[in-house]
Amino acid sequence: MKILITGGTGLIGRALIDALVADGHKIHVLTRNPDKARNALPSGVLPFQWDGHSPTGWSHLIPAMDAVVNLAGESIAGESLLDILTKPWNAASKARIRQSRVDAGNALVAAIEAAEHKPEVFIQASAVGYYGACGDDEINEGFDAGDDFLAETCRLWEDSTAKLDEIGVRRAVIRTGLALAAKGGILPIVLLPFRLFAGGKLGSGEQYVPWIHIEDEVNAIRFLLTNKAARGVYNFAAPNPLRQRELAQVAGRLLHRPSFIPTPGFILKLVLGEKSTLVLDGQRVVPENLQLEGFPFKFNTFEAALADLL
Numbered sequence: 001m002k003i004l005i006t007g008g009t010g011l012i013g014r015a016l017i018d019a020l021v022a023d024g025h026k027i028h029v030l031t032r033n034p035d036k037a038r039n040a041l042p043s044g045v046l047p048f049q050w051d052g053h054s055p056t057g058w059s060h061l062i063p064a065m066d067a068v069v070n071l072a073g074e075s076i077a078g079e080s081l082l083d084i085l086t087k088p089w090n091a092a093s094k095a096r097i098r099q100s101r102v103d104a105g106n107a108l109v110a111a112i113e114a115a116e117h118k119p120e121v122f123i124q125a126s127a128v129g130y131y132g133a134c135g136d137d138e139i140n141e142g143f144d145a146g147d148d149f150l151a152e153t154c155r156l157w158e159d160s161t162a163k164l165d166e167i168g169v170r171r172a173v174i175r176t177g178l179a180l181a182a183k184g185g186i187l188p189i190v191l192l193p194f195r196l197f198a199g200g201k202l203g204s205g206e207q208y209v210p211w212i213h214i215e216d217e218v219n220a221i222r223f224l225l226t227n228k229a230a231r232g233v234y235n236f237a238a239p240n241p242l243r244q245r246e247l248a249q250v251a252g253r254l255l256h257r258p259s260f261i262p263t264p265g266f267i268l269k270l271v272l273g274e275k276s277t278l279v280l281d282g283q284r285v286v287p288e289n290l291q292l293e294g295f296p297f298k299f300n301t302f303e304a305a306l307a308d309l310l
Helices: 011-023 034-040 059-064 081-086 091-114 149-159 162-167 187-195 214-226 244-255 265-280 288-292 302-309
Strands: 002-006 026-031 046-049 067-070 121-127 170-176 178-180 211-213 232-236
Touching: 002 011, 002 059, 011 026, 011 214, 026 034, 034 046, 059 091, 067 091, 067 214, 081 187, 081 265, 091 121, 091 149, 091 162, 121 149, 121 214, 162 170, 170 214, 178 214, 178 302, 187 244, 211 214, 211 302, 214 232, 232 288, 244 302
Parallel strands: 002 026, 002 067, 026 046, 067 121, 121 170, 170 232, 178 211
Antiparallel strands: none
16 A cells, blocks of 8 residues: 555654564655655655645645554643643644644545545544543543543644545544653653652542553554545543552552652642643543454453563
């Protein structure tokens, strides 16, 4: 297949490209910095300049593509622990986060609408933040959107490419939980307190953590690309979400570090502001549609996933 990817230099994008190249697919990447991307991407992957909000300069690629994977969007939490701690959400950062997703989706739809030959399949990124804070309710793909900033952002993100459903392009929306990888992403930040002998529960510790091993994330995207019956919404989260206090216990045990030093919720709210919702509010998300369609998760438990990544 010839596949066009946006967001190809992010955590999920890089891992996905490596796997698709190994499968023998031809990959094109839209990026704001082709020179930088060229040094980071595998040999044979072709980066093309785009501004993130218009089809200018790259729309000619669309007629040759069999698939498009849209992972584009400014980081919600931040690129580093320093970003997380020192860059709280405000009106301007929220607008950038939201607009980066909507603009990318709109540009891709405009290019596909104008193309005489359209891709067969379109993978649209989203996140479990779509559901908002849900307490202990088990959340499958049929649940409605929440009403907070993350939920609204995810809804607009998904809606930005919804028109493709009307013009005959098979579209699959992937609502991803915390994607766990050995390097990059959120896991090194999560484990840092434990490595410093200061790990423990966050807030009440009762909030559920929807997670997925990066290998299962990538394999599930590959599954949707090639499964011609796959369309609609898919929760990308392992079948066994766990409470945050349980995550802390597993991390402490595997790292041989204490896991009994709590961080009170009020401190996290004081330091992170509204961004504290990322760690204090959870969702008990289950991947019902992936399981119904026969996708085989390799890592079903957090302990197995973390042991592999460590």
